[in-house]
Amino acid sequence: MTPMNLNTIESQVHARIDAMRAEIIRLTQDMVAYKSVNPRFMPDPENSDETGVQDYLESKLNSLGLPVTRWEAEPRRPNLVGLRAGAGGGKSLAFNGHIDVVPIGDLDGWNHDPWGSDIVDGRLYGRGAVDMKAGIAAFIAATEAIINCDIALNGDLQLHIVVDEEAGGFAGTRDLIARGYRTDGVIVAEPTSGLIDAAEGGLSWLRVTIRGRAAHAGWRFAQIYPQPEADAENSEGVNAIEKGVRFVQAVREFERDWALSRQHPLMPPGITTINPGVIVGGVGLGDDGLPQITSNPAMIPDICVIDFDFKYLPTESFDDVRAEFEAFVSAFAQTDPWLREHPPTLQWHLSNIDFPPFSTAPDHPLIDAARGANRALGIETVLTGKRAVTDAAFYAGAGMTPIILGPAGEGLHGDNEYVELDSLIDTAKVFAGVILRWCGVAEQ
Ligand SMILES: [Zn+2]
Numbered sequence: 001m002t003p004m005n006l007n008t009i010e011s012q013v014h015a016r017i018d019a020m021r022a023e024i025i026r027l028t029q030d031m032v033a034y035k036s037v038n039p040r041f042m043p044d045p046e047n048s049d050e051t052g053v054q055d056y057l058e059s060k061l062n063s064l065g066l067p068v069t070r071w072e073a074e075p076r077r078p079n080l081v082g083l084r085a086g087a088g089g090g091k092s093l094a095f096n097g098h099i100d101v102v103p104i105g106d107l108d109g110w111n112h113d114p115w116g117s118d119i120v121d122g123r124l125y126g127r128g129a130v131d132m133k134a135g136i137a138a139f140i141a142a143t144e145a146i147i148n149c150d151i152a153l154n155g156d157l158q159l160h161i162v163v164d165e166e167a168g169g170f171a172g173t174r175d176l177i178a179r180g181y182r183t184d185g186v187i188v189a190e191p192t193s194g195l196i197d198a199a200e201g202g203l204s205w206l207r208v209t210i211r212g213r214a215a216h217a218g219w220r221f222a223q224i225y226p227q228p229e230a231d232a233e234n235s236e237g238v239n240a241i242e243k244g245v246r247f248v249q250a251v252r253e254f255e256r257d258w259a260l261s262r263q264h265p266l267m268p269p270g271i272t273t274i275n276p277g278v279i280v281g282g283v284g285l286g287d288d289g290l291p292q293i294t295s296n297p298a299m300i301p302d303i304c305v306i307d308f309d310f311k312y313l314p315t316e317s318f319d320d321v322r323a324e325f326e327a328f329v330s331a332f333a334q335t336d337p338w339l340r341e342h343p344p345t346l347q348w349h350l351s352n353i354d355f356p357p358f359s360t361a362p363d364h365p366l367i368d369a370a371r372g373a374n375r376a377l378g379i380e381t382v383l384t385g386k387r388a389v390t391d392a393a394f395y396a397g398a399g400m401t402p403i404i405l406g407p408a409g410e411g412l413h414g415d416n417e418y419v420e421l422d423s424l425i426d427t428a429k430v431f432a433g434v435i436l437r438w439c440g441v442a443e444q
Contacts, residue, residue: 009436010376012149013149029117031133033115038163038164039076054079054099058070067082071179078163079160081158083157084153086154090156093183093184095189106415125416125418126418130412136189141431188406189405193408197385198361200390200396206346207350208329210305214284217300248306251274267314268385272312274308274325277308281301284303291304330343355389358392366434367403407426
């Protein structure tokens with residue numbers, strides 16, 4: 001296809017999307033009205049309406065003539081994959097969006113009904129408006145416009161519409177990938193205000209367990225002051241909490257060294273944090289990996305468990321950072337006679353939290369396709385790095401090439417969440433432009 005043809009076809013699609021504006025906004029409003037709070041965050045999970053959104057979207061995709069595969073990794077939590085099969089010979093593309101949302105929080109903070117889809121001054125308000133039902137509406141609209149313009153694509157186009165992103169993706173994208181879905185490129189339509197997130201750091205939760213020796217706290221005096229032999233014999237407690245505190249301080253030094261010595265051009269300096277988020281000390285290691293007695297300060301605790309949120313750079317491998325951290329823990333243990341004999345134990349991927357990193361090259365053809373799509377609309381292309389983690393991680397972990405690109409708005413995970421309607425429409429046009437360039441337009 002000549003560039004001239006592409007320009008003509010793309011203009012037709014853009015005009016089609018403009019003509020669909022009211023319909024696209026309606027689609028987003030309808031989605032926001034379903035209370036699809038992630039059931040893992042609900043006291044009454046059976047009241048989540050993830051099924052309602054997915055029923056609605058399944059019939060929407062069917063109305064466009066797209067075959068839909070639907071399944072539930074957990075009861076009443078359906079995932080959808082819509083397919084526009086290509087004519088062959090082109091690259092395949094998937095869009096990803098999650099229909100689960102976080103709870104609304106304190107209703108008093110909202111000036112709009114969180115499920116009301118109010119539109120005021122060009123903004124559509126509601127929980128999930130920008131995170132990320134608008135992104136889903138944008139890629140469905142792009143697909144619909146291409147279909148309505150009778151454009152056949154070379155490569156397959158897949159629409160991955162999932163649950164459970166907000167709680168780790170287990171019943172959603174992770175399950176989808178485990179089922180074998182693979183495409184040459186992936187766009188995760190999380191809100192980015194039109195910027196392209198081309199990199200995301202890796203994340204693993206890590207549990208460090210430090211063992212001491214339990215004793216009655218009444219004998220602690222014998223560890224503070226040298227005592228005659230009889231008392232010293234009873235002073236053999238080793239306080240695991242105090243060892244744990246020393247460890248946390250050492251990790252902080254290590255974290256600072258890492259921050260100073262490693263950077264990624266799209267990430268803020270210092271992003272490789274190792275946050276101690278949970279610490280539990282007490283006596284007697286239980287089967288659940290936690291101390292069994294946590295309410296008796298008259299004991300010298302023999303267990304200290306510290307859970308870390310462990311982040312690394314988009315370009316690093318998990319195996320490398322793990323090896324480096326484990327070497328640090330060994331060196332730390334050597335500084336203490338007790339820990340030398342009883343080194344801390346490490347449990348990586350705690351709670352199965354494990355987000356592989358990605359770093360898509362600035363000159364990758366997928367980013368070039370987005371650049372071209374932006375240029376056609378007079379939008380400047382800006383590459384950034386994602387601070388948080390998203391479902392893009394799981395595509396990267398399976399060897400696919402993702403970027404994150406979506407509309408503008410505010411209030412995600414907070415009050416008065418909204419999406420900007422102009423951005424919603426622009427995002428649909430950019431998505432259409434990427435599809436045309438990446439999948440390729442088939443000769444008619
Ligand atoms: Zn999101």
